[in-house]
Amino acid sequence: MATIGVLALQGDFAEHLAALKKLGVQPREVRLPGELDGLDGLIIPGGESTSMARLMDIYGLREPLKERVRSGMTVWGTCAGMILLATKLTEDRPEPLGLMNIEVQRNGYGRQVDSFEADLPVPVLQTKTAFHAVFIRAPKVLSVGKNVTVLASLSQKGEVVAAQQDGMLATSFHPELTEDTRFHQYFLKMVGVH
Numbered sequence: 001m002a003t004i005g006v007l008a009l010q011g012d013f014a015e016h017l018a019a020l021k022k023l024g025v026q027p028r029e030v031r032l033p034g035e036l037d038g039l040d041g042l043i044i045p046g047g048e049s050t051s052m053a054r055l056m057d058i059y060g061l062r063e064p065l066k067e068r069v070r071s072g073m074t075v076w077g078t079c080a081g082m083i084l085l086a087t088k089l090t091e092d093r094p095e096p097l098g099l100m101n102i103e104v105q106r107n108g109y110g111r112q113v114d115s116f117e118a119d120l121p122v123p124v125l126q127t128k129t130a131f132h133a134v135f136i137r138a139p140k141v142l143s144v145g146k147n148v149t150v151l152a153s154l155s156q157k158g159e160v161v162a163a164q165q166d167g168m169l170a171t172s173f174h175p176e177l178t179e180d181t182r183f184h185q186y187f188l189k190m191v192g193v194h
């Protein structure tokens with residue numbers, strides 16, 4: 001049985017824990033470096049990327065987390081989590097983990113559309129039903145590297161909102177805030193659980 005963790009420093013980790021439990025997984029809350037030991041997958045939740053990065057540094061999690069991902073732990077970042085996974089941000093803060101080859105602008109959809117929802121076709125979910133995605137002060141993906149696969153885009157301007165690079169998944173929206181667990185199932189499939 002695989003062990004799945006949720007980074008529980010800040011943000012909406014409780015909703016991720018609940019979604020995983022709904023799928024029959026007993027997740028581990030991760031706050032300390034030792035809690036990364038033996039994890040097969042880790043979710044970095046939505047929240048405030050600057051606070052999360054600061055707490056990650058205070059708890060000494062940054063390097064061990066990077067090391068675990070580099071040695072094969074599957075990881076998924078939602079919203080603030082996506083910001084933290086990026087190699088490049090348009091602003092100086094926070095310092096991201098620099099793991100996934102995407103360039104991201106925090107709060108990239110601006111004040112007018114601070115929060116919005118969209119129905120996204122997501123072929124990798126292997127169902128025809130669109131995924132109802134909730135965006136809250138969402139990051140905008142400005143560019144993706146060659147080795148990154150786009151999983152979903154917004155229909156109007158085509159902005160990338162879900163992407164994958166090997167064992168790394170990033171979504172600029174919050175599947176944990178809806179009842180739809182298909183993205184969590186997809187992540188578990190990446191880990192090799194289902």
Ligand code: GLN
Pocket residue numbers: 045046047048049050078079080081083106107136137138139
């Ligand atoms: N705007 C937040 C940040 O910059 C992310 C918002 C979210 O996770 N819902 O960290």
